[in-house]
Amino acid sequence: MRVDCAAAGPSINPPFMVIMVRTGLCRPSGRVKLFCALLCTLALLQYFFGSSVYHVDYNIFQYYWTPTESAALPANDVEQRTVAILVSGAEEALFVARNDSATNDTLTTTSTAVELSATSPMMKAQADNLEQCPLVPPVLVGPIRVWFDYPSYEEMAKLYPYLEPGGHSKPDYCRSRHRVAIIVPYRDRDQHLRGFLHNMHSLLTKQQLDYSIFIVEQQAGQTFNRAKLMNVGFAEASKLYDWQCFIFHDVDLLPEDDRNLYSCPEQPRHMSVAVDKFKYQLPYGSIFGGITALTKQQFEKINGFSNDYWGWGGEDDDLSTRVSLGHYQISRYPTTIARYKMIKHTAEKKNPVNKCRYKLMYKTKQRWLKDGLSNLQYKVLSLELKPLFTRIYADLLEEESLKQLSDSGIKC
Numbered sequence: 542m543r544v545d546c547a548a549a550g551p552s553i554n555p556p557f558m559v560i561m562v563r564t565g566l567c568r569p570s571g572r573v574k575l576f577c578a579l580l581c582t583l584a585l586l587q588y589f590f591g592s593s594v595y596h597v598d599y600n601i602f603q604y605y606w607t608p609t610e611s612a613a614l615p616a617n618d619v620e621q622r623t624v625a626i627l628v629s630g631a632e633e634a635l636f637v638a639r640n641d642s643a644t645n646d647t648l649t650t651t652s653t654a655v656e657l658s659a660t661s662p663m664m665k666a667q668a669d670n671l672e673q674c675p676l677v678p679p680v681l682v683g684p685i686r687v688w689f690d691y692p693s694y695e696e697m698a699k700l701y702p703y704l705e706p707g708g709h710s711k712p713d714y715c716r717s718r719h720r721v722a723i724i725v726p727y728r729d730r731d732q733h734l735r736g737f738l739h740n741m742h743s744l745l746t747k748q749q750l751d752y753s754i755f756i757v758e759q760q761a762g763q764t765f766n767r768a769k770l771m772n773v774g775f776a777e778a779s780k781l782y783d784w785q786c787f788i789f790h791d792v793d794l795l796p797e798d799d800r801n802l803y804s805c806p807e808q809p810r811h812m813s814v815a816v817d818k819f820k821y822q823l824p825y826g827s828i829f830g831g832i833t834a835l836t837k838q839q840f841e842k843i844n845g846f847s848n849d850y851w852g853w854g855g856e857d858d859d860l861s862t863r864v865s866l867g868h869y870q871i872s873r874y875p876t877t878i879a880r881y882k883m884i885k886h887t888a889e890k891k892n893p894v895n896k897c898r899y900k901l902m903y904k905t906k907q908r909w910l911k912d913g914l915s916n917l918q919y920k921v922l923s924l925e926l927k928p929l930f931t932r933i934y935a936d937l938l939e940e941e942s943l944k945q946l947s948d949s950g951i952k953c
């Protein structure tokens with residue numbers, strides 16, 4: 542005799558019930574039919590609007606590392622140990638959708654830009670009576686969806702209302718382990734910048750960082766100098782807050798995995814290891830472009846970037862040499878974690894290839910201690926603490942710099 546499926550009770554899980562019905566072991570009652578219809582509707586909803594209905598079970602992550610991995614790590618390197626923990630949880634990582642709540646509402650924002658004068662206060666520090674945040678931020682899930690939408694600044698101010706002036710954020714309930722300045726050289730790519738801010742703020746908040754984003758822009762009309770903009774960002778950001786860690790970040794790279802921690806380990810870290818443009822492989826072993834993370838001490842020890850690379854190419858290779866000259870080694874997360882999508886763009890006419898780059902790179906060993914933070918000269922034209930980021934607009938003194946370079950025997 543066939544029993545009513547419903548009588549089997551809610552303890553039977555849905556797939557098992559379907560098997561029972563299909564094999565004739567039980568008879569579907571009206572209630573069971575309704576239940577199945579509901580399941581089908583949910584499945585269809587998930588199929589069409591999947592991104593917002595995925596369920597994430599955070600408990601699935603049992604962070605651990607194997608004894609071999611553990612033994613290979615320096616005992617005091619908390620950062621590398623965290624990575625080991627995260628990597629060993631990698632197989633179980635789920636895809637999670639971030640809830641894209643960008644709206645088209647027109648926004649009357651009250652968070653207007655703050656002009657910074659000489660007397661402006663520094664960015665506000667976290668209360669020191671808070672307990673330290675956990676070693677592994679609890680809400681990381683592994684691979685994340687990269688958003689290729691570009692909300693307006695007003696929409697984003699609404700999406701990230703907790704940001705303090707200058708795009709400064711820090712956890713509410715625990716003291717962050719990392720004070721991180723994200724330095725982004727920028728020119729003329731408004732859409733990229735909006736995409737970048739949208740992806741980054743959501744990620745960095747989840748990582749429980751005490752961070753801020755600095756967009757460093759050079760005066761219109763000058764040849765782009767990525768490296769000098771980084772130095773300017775470092776110098777200016779350091780005046781506003783006691784950052785421990787600096788992440789030098791191209792605006793067109795968007796992270797694909799939230800276990801890629803935006804912090805500084807014991808050795809300078811190359812972060813953009815696996816980029817879709819390069820088929821998720823390192824183009825060459827010493828590459829140190831895209832995104833790099835250095836502690837304040839490391840960056841000062843290598844005398845920052847060179848100031849003399851005007852135009853495209855070579856400045857990151859020069860930095861890589863400085864890292865070796867400073868007796869450091871480049872560290873990297875595995876390619877399963879340090880993954881990025883690059884926003885597509887056409888080669889910029891305003892950023893011509895630097896024909897002088899090999900002449901300069903050839904001399905890094907002789908020049909690195911004289912060319913960098915130690916002789917950095919620029920003029921800040923404006924510095925604004927905006928709702929989503931701090932904007933530094935600077936004159937990089939191109940003419941004067943090129944003249945000095947030529948006087949030193951390097952004709953470009």
Ligand code: NGS
Nearest residue numbers: 824830831853854855856857858898
């Ligand atoms: C090398 C450049 C680097 C550059 C890298 C990747 O050839 O500055 O390509 O460039 N070095 C020299 O030119 C000496 S990318 O394809 O990402 O634009 O970062």
